Amino acid sequence: MALLAAMDLMLLGQLQAVAMMRTVGVPAADTAGEVEAWLAAMLPHGRAVAAIVDGGAYDTGGQSVDFDRRGLASIITASREQGVSAALLEPHERLLAELSAAGHGGDDWPRIIDRLTIPR
Structure with missing residues (x-):
């Protein structure tokens, strides 16, 4: 799955x-x-992302949550300006906003996995 x-x-x-x-x-x-x-x-960059997640340290100096938020905001704006819905992008935007609000805006963007994992 x-x-x-x-x-x-x-x-x-x-x-x-x-x-x-x-x-x-x-x-x-x-x-x-x-x-x-x-x-x-x-x-191929997926392996580097996996290494960050497996290492559990989101301070490697890579692309940050806030950097990703700004880039995604540009994509959402461009979509809407072209008359295309941003509905597929908005969940990603929400997860990044939650991370930033929790004080993780400067962390590497793979920290988003913390918002995907539901504690059992």
């Missing part, structure tokens, strides 16, 4: 990109090719 969750979120991200690019006349097939190349370049 975990792999299906990763796939689902990846494909939802692709659809967000397609929706945004369609507003400027770019066919979905063209956007899909660009997304595929981008994801191929980004996927």
Whole structure:
């Protein structure tokens, strides 16, 4: 199920990109090719993220929660300005806002996993 969750979120991200690019006349097939190349370049970074999570230290000097919040806010604004819903992006925005409000804005963004884990 975990792999299906990763796939689902990846494909939802692709659809967000397609929706945004369609507003400027770019066919979905063209956007899909660009997304595929981008994801191929980004996927190896998943191991570095995993190492941060496994290490439990979110102070490696990487991209911070607040930096990610600003970037995501720009994507949300661009989506809305293009007439595309930001509904797929808003849950991510909420999790980052919670982390920042809890005093973790300067921490590495993989700390978001703390907001995904539900204590049992």
